[in-house]
Amino acid sequence: MMARSPKTLCPKTPNKSLDLSPEGLVPEIKVSETIVIQSFKNNVISALIPGFIHQINNPINNIILTLDTLMEDNMTLTPEERSQLFQEALGQANRAVDLIKTFDDFYRDTPSPENGQYIEALVDKAIRLLNHELKKQHVKIIKEISGTLPSIGPEKTVLWQVLVNLMLNSIQAMPNGGQIKISLYQLNKELRMDISDNGTGISPVYLKRIFEPYFSTKESKIGLGLPMSLGILKKIGGWLKVKSSEGRGATFSLGIPLEEKIAKI
């Protein structure tokens, strides 16, 4: 457990900057928005790559085994059996395409409009992206949606990236399995989301510094995930808070305005 020492980033476009610090808590850090978002996505993607390879290898393996069957049994298969096997191979190819698309959408700056407008669809997409990590760590997801949720503007689909990062943190806090509860509700003119896990929790000492850039309790992490999540949410007029007691899990709560209130950068 150690915090990394602050490093200096050189923004390429210093006039376009993103404030990553919650006021009054930590020194302000301003870096290029493009670099911040890209670095944030790179960090998440690099954590997901082993899982992606595992997931994509399953449909590819199914295609190979099915094509092997078609070749080996070519003389004995009936036309119906042959057609069934081709259909199955095609289904597995589509499954691989869907997986690639989920990762590609996460990596691109502009998410696909058809699945980016509804908050529930974004949550489902985040679950799909993290499917392997959830399975590997034996983490169950409980989704609780209160009432009918409104659709959100395309500029707010960046929330998906924040959600993936918060869920990944929760998964990593549960080495022996557990559950993540995602509660979605509307309060006044805000869309609220609580992400609660029953993992290891965060000690009061670390809790104070959790949104501090380059602060991490894990040697392998840079410590930009949470400050970047906060920065992204602030950019769309939202907020992010955390509650936790050591050994008793953590709850990250966020809100985004449902009316236009986008911070100018």
Next chain:
Amino acid sequence: MGRPIELLILDDESLVGQRLKPALEKEGYRVEAFTEPREALARLEEKDFDIVVTDIRMEDLDGMEVLSRIRQKSPQTKVIMITGYATLELAHESLNKGAFDFIAKPFRIGTMRDTILKAAKALQDEKGPQG
């Protein structure tokens, strides 16, 4: 061996069992395929199989756990581990825990057939000429 070799396949990807089962039955093996680790474990409690092929990463139960249970109950069973993400560490871990071999996805039916044949020969060698 005077009787057919009994084989259990466990992979939560149902197509793996669906493709391997008929291909191996044609070779004379008696094959049972499972997608649910707990059902496979229940079957392994009832019956000792000669060869078990198991995926490592599954939702309910880890293939490593399946391997340990088999090693305890039926140490003569040859266990072949399959995984969707092969790392050297994982291969070492499974071999250290007593797996017979380790196959990474994606694999060909022929590769699995050859590995099973090697396991069957090892079983025969252990039993000796009378087996």
